[in-house]
Amino acid sequence: MPTTALQLSDVTKKFGRQTVLSNINMTIQQGDIYGLIGENGAGKSTLMRLITGLSPLRSGQIMLLGASRNQAGYNQALQRIGTIIESPALYPHLTVYQNLMVSAKQKGVANRQDVLATIQFVGLTEKTKTKANRLSLGQRQRLGLAIALLAQPDFLILDEPINGLDPMGIIEIRDLLHRLNTEQQTTILISSHILTELYQVCTRFGFIHRGRLIQEITKPALDAANQSGIILHVADVNAASEVLDAQHIKPFNVMNNHQIIIYNNTLDTGEINYQLNHAGVRVDDIQTQSGSLETYFTTLLQKDDQKGGAAS
Numbered sequence: 508m509p510t511t512a513l514q515l516s517d518v519t520k521k522f523g524r525q526t527v528l529s530n531i532n533m534t535i536q537q538g539d540i541y542g543l544i545g546e547n548g549a550g551k552s553t554l555m556r557l558i559t560g561l562s563p564l565r566s567g568q569i570m571l572l573g574a575s576r577n578q579a580g581y582n583q584a585l586q587r588i589g590t591i592i593e594s595p596a597l598y599p600h601l602t603v604y605q606n607l608m609v610s611a612k613q614k615g616v617a618n619r620q621d622v623l624a625t626i627q628f629v630g631l632t633e634k635t636k637t638k639a640n641r642l643s644l645g646q647r648q649r650l651g652l653a654i655a656l657l658a659q660p661d662f663l664i665l666d667e668p669i670n671g672l673d674p675m676g677i678i679e680i681r682d683l684l685h686r687l688n689t690e691q692q693t694t695i696l697i698s699s700h701i702l703t704e705l706y707q708v709c710t711r712f713g714f715i716h717r718g719r720l721i722q723e724i725t726k727p728a729l730d731a732a733n734q735s736g737i738i739l740h741v742a743d744v745n746a747a748s749e750v751l752d753a754q755h756i757k758p759f760n761v762m763n764n765h766q767i768i769i770y771n772n773t774l775d776t777g778e779i780n781y782q783l784n785h786a787g788v789r790v791d792d793i794q795t796q797s798g799s800l801e802t803y804f805t806t807l808l809q810k811d812d813q814k815g816g817a818a819s
């Protein structure tokens with residue numbers, strides 16, 4: 508039986524009259540790398556701030572590593588997590604080593620060897636004596652990650668940790684997270700707008716839209732759902748939809764004025780092309796492809812919008 512690392516039950520958050528999070532129910536098992544996906548303003552950071560105690564919880568329940576958000580034990584649970592929420596808070600005029608030492612002292616884990624080992628782990632050994640304000644954005648992100656890792660957390664909560672990194676930097680952070688997860692069984696909650704990257708890193712996904720968690724799905728289930736897709740570019744999506752309906756070609760989704768996705772790439776594209784042409788619908792392009800996390804996400808949002816979903 509997997510052990511639950513984090514459980515949110517009916518978590519709602521309001522700023523004034525605006526409901527920013529609405530009845531969030533979310534589960535992260537120990538060992539998960541859980542990707543939190545949502546558009547700008549969907550509520551990802553707010554959720555992470557609630558979990559990490561940076562924002563008061565007034566409605567709902569959060570259980571973190573067995574401790575309830577409303578009880579004293581929660582502070583001990585928080586000591587077992589490492590976080591990057593928004594930009595890592597660094598002392599610009601202190602060196603990499605000094606920044607880490609300050610944090611290590613605050614966390615009660617100040618030990619020169621451990622600090623140096625953490626610097627090495629995130630690939631900053633050459634920058635040990637460099638001041639934080641002389642680091643590149645990617646190096647600052649890595650320093651932030653090093654600070655999060657100092658107390659050897661069981662659980663990492665990372666809000667946009669690969670923001671602004673170059674491709675090599677992204678790969679390095681990906682490897683690092685994989686290593687933490689496999690070698691130290693660290694559970695990870697991570698948000699990013701770079702969905703191709705999240706897809707590579709995560710074992711589960713949660714999709715948040717306008718403050719509601721509209722779906723949680725494991726990577727294998729996502730792959731299964733994503734397996735097939737025929738992308739049609741047509742002159743008239745309404746006419747094309749009628750033909751697809753009439754021919755019982757389904758399921759499909761109209762993506763925009765010119766694009767339809769048929770979620771079944773075992774169908775014969777030549778036959779579909781023929782049927783559409785036969786009905787007088789101009790087909791500009793037709794191709795099969797494996798679905799991406801991005802396609803899955805945008806389709807999910809569109810379906811949710813069609814249902815009229817909103818937090819308030």
Ligand SMILES: Nc1ncnc2c1ncn2[C@@H]1O[C@H](COP(=O)(O)OP(=O)(O)OP(=O)(O)O)[C@@H](O)[C@H]1O
Nearest residue numbers: 522523525527545546547548549550551552553554
């Ligand atoms: N302190 C605050 N006071 C009032 N409104 C806030 C506050 N913090 C966030 N919000 C609002 O809550 C909503 C969700 O913001 P949040 O930062 O959680 O989104 P996000 O999903 O992290 O977005 P992004 O991807 O852009 O970082 C937004 O509409 C935002 O304006």
